[in-house]
Amino acid sequence: MRSSYIQNNYGPVFENTVKTFLPQRCVELGVLDGYSTLAIARGIRNGVILSSHRSHLYAYDLWEDYDYKHGKMEEVQDRLDTEGLSEFVSLYKMDAYEVYKLYGTESVCMLHVDISNDGDVLNKIVEQWHEKLSMGGMLLFEGGSAERDEIEWMVKYNKKPIRPVIDTHEILNKWYIYATYNAFPSLSVFIRKG
Ligand SMILES: C[S@@+](CC[C@H](N)C(=O)[O-])C[C@H]1O[C@@H](n2cnc3c(N)ncnc32)[C@H](O)[C@@H]1O
Numbered sequence: 001m002r003s004s005y006i007q008n009n010y011g012p013v014f015e016n017t018v019k020t021f022l023p024q025r026c027v028e029l030g031v032l033d034g035y036s037t038l039a040i041a042r043g044i045r046n047g048v049i050l051s052s053h054r055s056h057l058y059a060y061d062l063w064e065d066y067d068y069k070h071g072k073m074e075e076v077q078d079r080l081d082t083e084g085l086s087e088f089v090s091l092y093k094m095d096a097y098e099v100y101k102l103y104g105t106e107s108v109c110m111l112h113v114d115i116s117n118d119g120d121v122l123n124k125i126v127e128q129w130h131e132k133l134s135m136g137g138m139l140l141f142e143g144g145s146a147e148r149d150e151i152e153w154m155v156k157y158n159k160k161p162i163r164p165v166i167d168t169h170e171i172l173n174k175w176y177i178y179a180t181y182n183a184f185p186s187l188s189v190f191i192r193k194g
Helices: 011-021 035-051 073-082 096-102 119-132 152-156 163-168 170-175
Strands: 025-029 056-061 089-093 108-113 133-142 176-181 187-192
Touching: 011 035, 011 108, 011 133, 025 035, 025 096, 035 056, 035 073, 035 089, 035 108, 056 096, 073 089, 096 119, 108 119, 119 133, 119 163, 119 170, 163 170, 170 176
Parallel strands: 025 056, 025 108, 056 089, 108 133
Antiparallel strands: 133 187, 176 187
16 A cells, blocks of 8 residues: 555554544545545544444545546445445545535534645645634644655645745634644644634
């Protein structure tokens, strides 16, 4: 399975975050081969066992319609089936920037965004999703370390770095407590304050 999260074993970060916070409605933008999707699903399953809490992950990708590195929905579905995780996850084909329209105000407890992230993506996501996140809800955004901002394609294609957007974003700094796991590729976690 391909994932930049694999090299520093981010799976347990996703799994334990979900198991601990028990977010009810989870949304993921950017699935690829399903590494983070499966990890979130395992967290949901463990949370159900521990607390009889019902959570579900709605995961969106463009799959073969994405011109660059992408995965196959059927293969991710197979992986979910094989691990007995299908009941906790629904996979969809949809442009990530349209998904917010499907969700009501304060209706999403956890949003994971991993769609070739850069600073412009973070700006757009906050604009679209701030109102959709519940109080105490969580945005997990791939990236946020200085190292991640300097990877080859970010520099080559002159992409806006993520870190300065985090440090200066008015909404993020007013309405969220946040921190970044720095191990590559890094993961920024924003929790919406009441
Ligand atoms: C970095 S990969 C996701 C990695 C995955 N979360 C993991 O755990 O390894 C990025 C994914 O985002 C998808 N993607 C990129 N832009 C998108 C968009 N506008 N809408 C939906 N999916 C998109 C690509 O098809 C690709 O599968």
